[in-house]
Amino acid sequence: MQIQWLRVSLLGLAMVSGAALAAGDPDAGKMQAIVCAACHGQDGATGIDPTYPNLAGQNEAYLYKQLQMIASNERQILLMTGQLIGKTDQNLRDLAAYYASLPGKVGEAAGDDESVALAERIFRGGILEKGVAACSACHAPTGAGNAAAGFPAVNGQPAAYTVAQLTAYREGQRRSDESMGGMMRGVAGGLTDTEIAALADYLQGLH
Numbered sequence: 001m002q003i004q005w006l007r008v009s010l011l012g013l014a015m016v017s018g019a020a021l022a023a024g025d026p027d028a029g030k031m032q033a034i035v036c037a038a039c040h041g042q043d044g045a046t047g048i049d050p051t052y053p054n055l056a057g058q059n060e061a062y063l064y065k066q067l068q069m070i071a072s073n074e075r076q077i078l079l080m081t082g083q084l085i086g087k088t089d090q091n092l093r094d095l096a097a098y099y100a101s102l103p104g105k106v107g108e109a110a111g112d113d114e115s116v117a118l119a120e121r122i123f124r125g126g127i128l129e130k131g132v133a134a135c136s137a138c139h140a141p142t143g144a145g146n147a148a149a150g151f152p153a154v155n156g157q158p159a160a161y162t163v164a165q166l167t168a169y170r171e172g173q174r175r176s177d178e179s180m181g182g183m184m185r186g187v188a189g190g191l192t193d194t195e196i197a198a199l200a201d202y203l204q205g206l207h
């Protein structure tokens with residue numbers, strides 16, 4: 001409890017002084033990313049398990065924010081618990097800058113025509129009767145996200161990772177969108193398992 005509190009308040013201090021520090025340095029981030037490669041791959045885009053996300057080419061603002069939340073346990077990722085202990089705010093910025101500087105990778109959708117058409121319809125137009133907003137409004141028509149707003153790229157992620165995330169938002173288990181008014185929980189709340197599976201497959205190959 002005490003240690004947890006100390007870690008959170010140290011992180012808070014680091015965040016306050018963060019404004020005065022330089023932006024992320026990709027070269028400094030690269031040095032620290034050696035341990036990350038064990039799970040996320042040497043190129044940041046070949047995780048050792050399909051439920052592990054690609055980091056390469058993801059926008060820096062999103063990566064930095066997720067790293068802060070993972071470090072403070074606001075976004076709970078058991079496998080990453082030990083990975084960020086002792087990292088300063090600058091370390092997190094450097095890691096985010098490094099992964100953002102790497103080229104992203106896009107795979108291919110494996111679903112049949114019907115599944116791809118369903119996903120494309122939702123991605124571009126949402127589902128009006130269920131109040132599901134069009135994904136492309138925030139994640140861009142290519143799925144590349146919106147770097148200025150810190151909205152993540154969602155294309156090229158392994159489908160199993162995307163299924164897990166959309167399901168976790170829907171079930172209220174992932175709450176990292178709290179500072180943004182719970183917008184992803186709102187969107188995912190209206191999706192069925194079939195729609196989530198179709199979207200995840202489609203996004204894997206979108207570019």
Ligand code: HEC
Pocket residue numbers: 032033035036037038039040051052053054055063066067077079080083084095152164
């Ligand atoms: C033992 C395996 C493992 C190691 C080592 C590891 N990660 Fe992860 N990481 C994961 C898993 C698994 C997830 C996704 C879990 C989930 O939410 O389903 C993840 C998620 C992330 C995310 C969130 C990505 C997104 O799209 O939201 C970031 C950022 C990240 N890791 C960065 C790092 C960095 C930087 C390091 C090295 C300091 C690292 N990871 C080391 C397993 C690992």
Ligand code: HEC
Pocket residue numbers: 053122123132133134135136137138139150151152153154162165166175176177180183184187199
């Ligand atoms: C109003 C804007 C908005 C809309 C509409 C939206 N998203 Fe998101 N999405 C976000 C934001 C912001 C985040 C990051 C939230 C966080 O930090 O957890 C996010 C996160 C995600 C993630 C997790 C990315 C990762 O790397 O872990 C996935 C997957 C995703 N969105 C898919 C979708 C899909 C599919 C749709 C349409 C059904 C959609 N989004 C609609 C704003 C939006």
